[in-house]
Amino acid sequence: MNLRELALKATAVAEDAGRHALQDQLNPHDLDVxxxxxxxxxxxxxxxxxxxxxxxxxxxxxxxxxxxxESRPETSEPGDRYWCVGRVDGAINFVRNMxxxxxxxxxxxxxxxxxAEPVVGVVHAPALGLTYAAAKGQGAIRIRHTAxxxxxxxxxPSTVAELEGSVVCYGMSYFPEESxxxxxxxxxxxxxxxxxxRIGPSSLDLCKVADGTYDAYFExxxxxxxxxxxxxxxxxxxxxxxxxxxxxxxxIHWRQENDIVASNGLIGDELxxxxx
Numbered sequence: 486m487n488l489r490e491l492a493l494k495a496t497a498v499a500e501d502a503g504r505h506a507l508q509d510q511l512n513p514h515d516l517d518v519x520x521x522x523x524x525x526x527x528x529x530x531x532x533x534x535x536x537x538x539x540x541x542x543x544x545x546x547x548x549x550x551x552x553x554x555e556s557r558p559e560t561s562e563p564g565d566r567y568w569c570v571g572r573v574d575g576a577i578n579f580v581r582n583m584x585x586x587x588x589x590x591x592x593x594x595x596x597x598x599x600x601a602e603p604v605v606g607v608v609h610a611p612a613l614g615l616t617y618a619a620a621k622g623q624g625a626i627r628i629r630h631t632a633x634x635x636x637x638x639x640x641x642p643s644t645v646a647e648l649e650g651s652v653v654c655y656g657m658s659y660f661p662e663e664s665x666x667x668x669x670x671x672x673x674x675x676x677x678x679x680x681x682x683r684i685g686p687s688s689l690d691l692c693k694v695a696d697g698t699y700d701a702y703f704e705x706x707x708x709x710x711x712x713x714x715x716x717x718x719x720x721x722x723x724x725x726x727x728x729x730x731x732x733x734x735x736x737i738h739w740r741q742e743n744d745i746v747a748s749n750g751l752i753g754d755e756l757x758x759x760x761x
Contacts, residue, residue: 486548488592488620492605495590496618496628498543503588503611505539506532510579510586510612530579533572540570540590554593554712561595568592569603571713575686577659584612587688589717593739601739606720608688617692619724627696642727642749643697648674651752654682654690656704663706666744670703673759687711691718694747695725701748701756705732708742715745722747732760 486494509532541553551561554569561567568590573579575586592605604621617640619625629636645651653674657667671681682699684690690702695718707715719737722729730736732744734757746753746760 488605489623491547491592492607492618492620492623494547495544495592495605495607496609496616498540498547499588499590499607499609500611500616501543502536502540503609506536506573506579506588507611509535510582514580516581530573530576532579533576536588537570537572540588541568544568544570544590550592554591561599561601563595563597563599565595566592566604567601569713569716571688571717572710574608574688574714578685584610585684585686585689586610586612587686587714589688589714591713591716591720593716603716603720603739606717606724608692608714608717608721610689617695617718617721619695619721621720621724623724625695625721625724627692640696640721640725642694642725643700644751645700645749646751648677648701648752648755651678651700652680652682652698653678653756654684654693654699654702656685656687656690656702656707657683658706660706666705667703670759674756686714688714688718691715691729691747692721694749695721695727697749701746701752703732703744703746703756703760705744706742707745712739715743718747726750728753732757 550566554567571589579586588609590607591603593601594604606619608617614630616628627640657664693699728750729747
């Protein structure tokens, strides 16, 4: 099965899982998000365990490959593949009955140098009726779920060439000492973009750079628990011909914390001058 077929099958799994998760959100539930997030796992919703279990089970029927990213061995062989399944991305939005949350699936593959890279990415936002899907070398698509059926369209970033007049989005940690870096950048660029958004979650922010909604997105301190969302969104950005890297221009490192910046490929260099 080629990567395009895998992406489409993973998309169907994400959409099925999204229907169940959306029903959970619509059911009466506790809106309390005051509990302290765990330093190892971040903030989570009560739906997470069921969601991950459902998605992982369905993916094994497509192709189990070498297993799942979280339980991978210390070393892997070139060509090894691991599914990476996320919890609800945007758990606080989910708990508070907001629409901006997503189900994410990615597929990692180890290359000849022994480095892992995501080669399939799916980001499904059930409450928004949007799905993004991409596979390495196959481009990226957005699926709009409407009353008259699903409408698929190829996506590409914006053509805004300068930070002035652009629309920039940023992400921010719920840990106070980490959030200061994001807010410092916002203060530095204020007055240059036409608007600076803070909506989240990271997977959707990346996809909205890919489809031209935003011209750029940045966020510091993306943690280990952000890898599923970040990797799924990364494939969508890259396959739409957008750019994604760390603030210092290094590639994304999938085994450590990352400060990331995504852009349409035109304003990234200008924005990066403020990311230090």
